[in-house]
Structures are given as C-alpha cells and as structure tokens.
Amino acid sequence: MRIGVPKERLALETRAAATPKTVEQLLKLGFSVAVESGAGKLASFDDEAFVQAGAEIVSGDDVWQSDVILKVNAPDDEEILLLNPGTTLISFIWPAQNPQLMEKLAARNINVMAMDSVPRISRAQSLDALSSMANIAGYRAIVEAAHEFGRFFTGQITAAGKVPPAKVMVIGAGVAGLAAIGAANSLGAIVRAFDTRPEVKEQVQSMGAEFLELDFKEEAGSGDGYAKVMSEAFIKAEMALFAAQAKDVDIIVTTALIPGKPAPKLITREMVDSMKSGSVVVDLASQNGGNCEYTVPGQVVTTANGVKIIG
Template identity: 40%
Template sequence: MKKVLVCRENDDRETRVALIPDDIKKLIPLGFEVKVVCGAGVKSGFSDEDYKAAGAVLVASNEDGYGDSDIIVRIMKPDSVKGIKKDSLHLSYMDPFNNRELLDEFASEGIQAVSLEMIPRTTLAQKMDVQSSQTSLAGYVAVLNAASRLPKVLPMMVTPAGTINPARVFVIGVGVAGLQAIATAKRLGARVDAFDTRPVVEEQVKSLGASFLKIDLGEMGQTAQGYAKELTPEQIAKQKEAQAKVCEKANIVITTAKVFGRKAPRLLEKNVLDRMMKGSIVVDLACGSGGNVEGSKPFEDVVTENGVTILNGELLERQVPYDASKMFSGNITAFLTHFYDKEAKELKINLEDEIMKGCLLTSGGQIIHERFKAN
C-alpha cells in the first residue's frame, strides 16, 4: 500500500484538510504516491498549486481518485463507500458507536476502516492522537468565542476611572480541551476555577494558575483510555449542586465533559442557568454528543430567558483550519510512517500492533474490532 488519496470533505461546514503540502513532501521520498482532490485544502489556506509543488497529483473528485488508491484519508466519515477499492485502507473520524450501518458497509465492501478516534491513548500513539490535537484547539477557541461575546473584559484593569475586576471563568472537565481553555483564559487575565471527576488532574490545574474545585464524590477515577469514568446518579447530583454555586458567580462557563462512546452527562440544567448572571456565557463542547448543558444545540447559539448565552461548542477547531489541518495532518503522517515498511517501500497492516488493533474496525470482509463485532 503506497498510493494515497487526500479527499475533499463533503460537508460544506468542514474547513480542514487531512494532509497538508509540507507533510506530503515528507511522504513522497519514502515511496508514497499522493493524489489530492482539487480544492481539498482551499478552506485551510492550501491551494492546489501548493499541493502540486509538493509533488502531489491533482484529481477532479473523490470518486475519480478512489479507483486506484490504496490509502484514503479524510477528516469526517464518508456518506458512502461506493467506488472505494476492496482491501484499501480508509482513515477518518468514524463515530463508530453511532454508525453501525456504515461499519457494515465498509465490511461488506471489503474495505479496511480505521476509526481515528479509536487510536489508543498511549505514549507510543501520542503523535497520532487526533482527538487530543483537535480538542486542544477547541478549548482555545471556546475561550476566545466566549470572551468576544462577554459584555466585560477578562483581565483586571486599574485605570484613572476606577478598577475593573477580572472576569471569572469556570471550566468543567479538565481533559485536553479543558486544560487548553484554562491556559487560554489565564493568559487573557481571567480568574479561573476548574473541576474534574479525576482528582489526579488537580496538580495540572494548579500548575496553570487556576483553582481546583474539590467535591467529595467518593470513588472516582479514569478509564484505561484516559477518559473520566461514568458517575453514579448520587455522585452526579452532588457534583451538580457544588458546580451550581460556582456557576452563579462565573462570567464564563465552559463544559468539556464527555464519556467516550456514550451520551455526554448533563451537568448544567435550566435551574442552574436561571441562577446565573445576565450576560454570562456558557460554551458546551459536548453539545454534539448529547450536551452537558440543557438547551445547548450543535451549530446554534441559544439565549435563555434570563439573558445567559449558550454558545455552540461543536467542532470549534474548524474555526482555526490552518493549524487544525496542520495538526491533523501531522497525526496522519505519524500513522502512515509508523506502519511504513522501509524494505518493501509501502505501508503494511500489522494486526498484532496494539495501535492498529485498537483502531482498525473492519478487515477481510468483517467487523473485527472487539467492541463492535458482536453488536
């Protein structure tokens, strides 16, 4: 496998591209042949001429490139796998827990499908982790979006006209997105509080200059993949009330809590939003998977009756497509080079490799991943 196709995304809202010219320059000397669909990188700031200069061959459409491509890379899952060559390797976000029909289609067509969000969160796979690279940017954008809509400034200011107190920012969920949100808010001069169900992150929060909200929830922790474990109903109720007291005083609240493969936990309900100050801003980064905040909507902003604005937090990395594409492309390049056989001068699929075993969903006409094949 060495013929790579870089697809143009079908969703008009998508601004990113899976491989950038600089990384194509790294892949071609290894023996990879790269085709890029015309216009694939335009929204990210990469022209067709940039790709030609990098050594890629341009094709008119995704379908025109499918026929003789061994490896297909794109950001989001395809609408259809029609035309993709049997035994080829397809890499993209797949949302596999909610797209069983698509998995069946990949399997029936004999296509080997890699779900990028299933790449194990290990030290070895860190360079391939699209979840971390993209959500980090989402955390950054969440703060900027909130700051731009907040009717006050974030930093403390001492002026001849008086002193302006710093804005108060509350970050719920201290994963990659949460940490970046904390760091960004602190750089902008806000006072930041944060909470996570994993006590282990308290030190990281404090190292960024923020305060960690301690709530005694009993036994907590994280999964082997590094995600927060699901809480019991009693733990959730206790957490909600403690968070509500902080939300009442906060100018900006950013929620990032997700449970991988399941609906996001509801953390802020209407009764909490009703207690918040008029003009305060909430950003729900989990709105696309059920939502942490009651009333949040993917790709829409909502204003509550008491004047709290709930900003869309879905796929915020699309707002910084140049760097989002650069990071995503670096993840893809790391994946391709990890499985590259220098002697054979092509990519080989090693099902014994823990990374490939963790993210390859279909192969040999079947769903092979342990989490999905029996469902």
C-alpha cells in the same frame, strides 16, 4: 500505492486531512498523493500549494479511486458508495457511537483505521490526532467565549473605576480543558476547574486555576486516561456544585465526554437561567449530544436571560 485526500462535505468543517507539508512526508515514504481540487481551501491551503509539494490535483470522482483515503470526518452514505472494496480509510470514525456506519463499511469490505480509537500510550503519542484536535478546541473555546462575552477578561483599574476580572469555570481537565484553562488564565481571568478524576488536581493548579472538589470519595479513572460514568450520588453532588458556580461565573467551558456514550448533561436549563446576563457557555461536546441542555450543534443560542451558548 496512491493516497487520496477528498474534500470534506460536513457543514461548517474547515479542516483538511492533509497539508502540503504532510504531502511531502508521504512522498518521501514512497506514496503518491492525489488531492481533490479545493480540499484545502477552507484550511488556507490552495491547490497550487499542494502541487508544489508534489501532489496531483484531481476531480472528486478520481480521488476516490485511491488505495488509501485520508479524511477528517467519517464518510456519509454517498461517500461510502464511492469507496472501492479493499480500500483503506483513515479517519475519525467513532465506532462505538456509529454501529450502522461500521456495518455499511464492512459490507463494502473497507479497511478502517479509526483515528479516534488510538490508545493513549507513549508509543502511539505521535498518532494521537484526537488530543491534538482537543488542544486546539480548548484554546479556540476561550477565543470564541471572549468574542461573545464582549468584556475584558482581566481586571482593569481606570480613572473611571474598577472592572473586575471575568470568572471562568472549565468542566473536564483533559487535553481540551487544560488548554482552555491556560488560555483563560493567560488573558487574566479567574479560572476554576472541575474533573471527576482527583489525580488531575495538580495539573489544574499548575496551570494557575483553582480545582473545585467534592466532599465525596469515588474512583473516577477508567485506566485509559478517560473518565468513567459516575454513581447517581456523585452526579447529584457535582450538579449541586455546578448550580452554585453557574450563579457566580461569567463563562463556562464544558469538555466532558465518556468513550462510547453520549455526552453527559451537566449544565441544565435551570443553571443557565440562573446565570448573569451576558454570560457565555461554550459546549465542546456539542457534536456528541452536548453537555448543556440548551446546546444546538454549530449554532450560538441566546437565552431569554441573555446567556449565549456556543455549540
């Protein structure tokens, strides 16, 4: 059975669905692996590295003749037509958000394994690609924020005076949020975090952050490790909290997602307009609609008052 790894076509995508190391592992299991030429270039894996691992470098047309296709992103319309009936596609798919995509794949008789739908249970932990990506995204969010912020995260005391530490608020204490908290704390920032699930308070505090709480009782867990849609009264209370925090903090990182639904709008234009000039908002939910009303996916937007929003 041959596994094919095509080049990702999505703009700004730098990931590859396989590495030379994973190619070696697949070969040991008895598969043959075909990698499209240049598929790993943006991930710093050249064709020669894949060849040395035992893969065959093929053209863009040939790779789609494989029995199994590994991709990072869901296929576009052109790629769907390249899939042979009966092919198995393993990729991030987001079935609930993409019903039309599922219909097109079903019409082509494609077997689909949606990596974003892997359950968050111990048995499936090694397959939880979504959490792995979220961990990287949370860390990267702080790196990007630090670059755009242009000031120290940690406080400084010099002969010329004092520089206060940056204040960071992280919304959502899932895998991405906890990674962002850890990275910001390690850089010396004052970190605060909010999550609708009170059970994550201990995790947030163990990472060195303050857990922001509402004087409001409502069950937020959905039983699968994700948050659920909250009541209007709860949302009103949390929005008031975010509005107050926006005036005080320097950096906001949003990670809020609800499975099967667009990302909730948590940071309004009015909140951003109230932030200090030079502040930064990093929206990790930008590809799902964004948590900030100013967000443009894949772009850095600078508002009239000098706040940068990284989509």
